[in-house]
Amino acid sequence: MSDSTHYDALVCGAGVGGLASARALGELGLRVLLVDRQRAPLDVAKGEVLQPGALRVLRRWGTERLLRERSAVGLDRxxxxxARxxxxxxxxxxxxxxxxxxxLAHDHLAILTSLADGLGPEVEIRRGVLVQEPLRDDTGRVTGLRLTQKGVSHxxxxxxxxxxxxxxSRLRxxxxxxxxxxxYPHxxxxxxxxxxxxxxEDFAAYLTDRGLRLAYPLPGGRVRLYLQTRSDELRGLDRGRLEEWAAQAVGExxxxxxxxxxLAAAAGSRQIFSVTRxxxxxxxxxxxxxxxxxxxAVHPMAAQGMNTAITSAAALAEQIGRRLGDRPAAGGPSRLDTATVDAALHAYxxxxxxxxxxxxxxSGNAARMVTDLSWPGRVVGRRAVRCTGANPRLLHTVTYNMAGLGPRPLTPLDRLQQIGLLPDPRAHLVPAG
Structure with a gap:
């Protein structure tokens, strides 16, 4: 069975990356179908802090305004x-x-909702849809998707x-x-x-001998707290013992x-998950x-994953837009052809x-500096934190990169200076802007 509705683009997944892709492509006047296997978006502890690079995109879309109107919390540092x-x-x-x-900090669900609320009439969302496989032509080029909804495939x-x-990703x-x-081993x-x-008052990572303790404010006077734990440390703990563990981990x-x-009242909100890059x-x-x-994908400590999804979606649409010329009329015949799309994908x-x-x-270096509990890892990580913190030039470069405004790569010499193995005569030379 085939769907006779015309679409220019099919987006699989209605998380931040999928919603941002649909928003960016729809802005070009393209007809987009966005599908997701979940019947409703999930409220999970992930993707809650937006970096300036992503906010540049969201500002253009009007999403930043929506988030601020919905009580997003601004953070400066x-x-x-x-631990003290x-x-x-x-x-x-x-x-x-x-x-x-x-x-800018807000709940993941609020960010998803604000992105979805900004979608135009060019974008259709279907939830509760399973993507079975990509469709391909004789050359192997992807030409569509086989979808299943309510037991019916098309x-x-x-x-x-x-x-x-x-x-x-099944499609990847x-x-x-x-x-x-x-x-990660935790x-x-x-x-x-x-x-x-x-x-x-800020996005704060606390260093302890038992790992990362990360805290930042959320709307409504709430706080998001992450506690690092060994992979097997919580195995078999009931709710009461888990509450005791959390109280001890924070009390330290x-x-x-x-x-x-x-903490006791927050026990019902707990989520425990593995961490992968x-x-x-x-x-x-x-x-x-x-x-x-x-x-x-990166460690949550770096606050990068959701942000790169947003900027990547915008970059993809920009490459397509450069090749489209005049904005196509929504609902009309496609202005996209295989040559146009594949040239844009190559450039993307x-x-x-x-x-x-x-x-x-x-992101990996930032996460390793604060989560590695091996003896060499702690020594090098703590040293890198202190040396970077005391070097205005390196600190500005790291800030610029973490903000998503880069890249401004650190050279091998920079890295030796970052762990204090070489002096930095240029430490006071902070770039303008």
């Missing part, structure tokens, strides 16, 4: 602190160019397919694109703490003592583009893959 709260390395976003001087064709279907695997996936426990006696951090009285070998195959975690990969490689390195 990303800080690595001691002393700042070791502070990424001060107020030193960045005008318009890029804040992070084929839908379009010149462009966007795989935004997560780190285990179907077209033979590989990648490097590494599981898990994270997330708690949503309502009405605590104390709230952090004097700076977080104000959260302890509210992933980078795809390629971002495209003929007829198909990868966006979001299908292409790139050439532009974005080096950016993602650099972002993956920056």
């Amino acid at each position: 990303l800080v690595v602190r001691t 709260g002393d700042a070791l390395m502070a990424l001060d976003y107020r030193q960045l160019p005008d318009g890029d001087r804040q992070l 084929d839908v064709r379009a010149p462009l397919v966007v795989a935004a279907d997560g780190i285990s 695997r179907a077209v033979g694109i590989g990648g490097r996936r590494v599981d 898990r994270l426990v997330s708690l949503d703490i309502a009405g605590p006696a104390w709230r952090p 951090v004097p700076a977080l003592h104000g959260l302890v009285p509210a 992933f980078l795809s070998d390629r971002l495209a195959a003929p007829g198909l583009a990868l966006v979001g975690e299908a292409a790139y 990969q050439a532009e974005r893959l080096p950016f993602l490689v650099q972002a993956a390195q920056t």
Whole structure:
């Protein structure tokens, strides 16, 4: 059975990457079908902090305005602190160019909803739809999707397919694109703490001998708290013992003592999940583009994954828009053909893959500095935090890259200076902007 409705693009996955892709492509006047296997968006502890690079895109779409109207919290700094709260390395976003001087924090569901609310009539959303496989022509080019909804399968064709279907992407695997996936040797426990006696004023990572304690404010006077744990540490714990573990994990951090009285009430909000980093070998195959975690995933400490999904979606649409010429009329015959799409996909990969490689390195280094509990890892990580924090030039470069405004790669000499093995005579030379 085939769907006779005309579409220019099919987007698989209604997470941030899929919604951003649909929004960006719809803005070109293209007819987009967005499908997701979930019947409703999930409220999960992920993707809650927006970096300036992504906010540039969301500002253009009007999504930033929606989030601020819906009580998003503005943050000025990303800080690595001691357990007592002393700042070791502070990424001060107020030193960045005008318009890029804040992070924005909101619930993941609120971000999804705000993106969905900005979709125009060019975008159709179907939920509860399973993508069975990509459709391909005799050359192997992707030409559409085989979908199943309510037990009925049908084929839908379009010149462009966007795989935004997560780190285990079925579409990526179907077209033979590989990648490097590494599981971190720890898990994270997330708690949503309502009405605590104390709230952090920034995105704050606390260093402890038992791993990362990450806290930042959310709307409504709440705090998001992440606690690092060994992969097997919580096995077999019932709710009561898990509450005791969380209270001990927070109680060991004097700076977080104000959260302890509210922990018991937050126990029902807990989420426990593994942490993985992933980078795809390629971002495209003929007829198909990868966006979001299908292409790139990082540790939550870096606050990068959702942001690169948004900027990648915008970059893909920009490459297509450059080749479309005049804006096509929605609902009319497609202005997209295979040559146009594949030229855009080639340019998208050439532009974005080096950016993602650099972002993956920056994110991986940031996560390793605060989560590696091996003796060498702790020594090198703590040293890198302190040396970077004391070097204005390196600190500005790291801030710029973390904000998603880069890349400004660190040279091998920079890295030796970052861990204090060489002096930096240029430490005071902070770039303008």
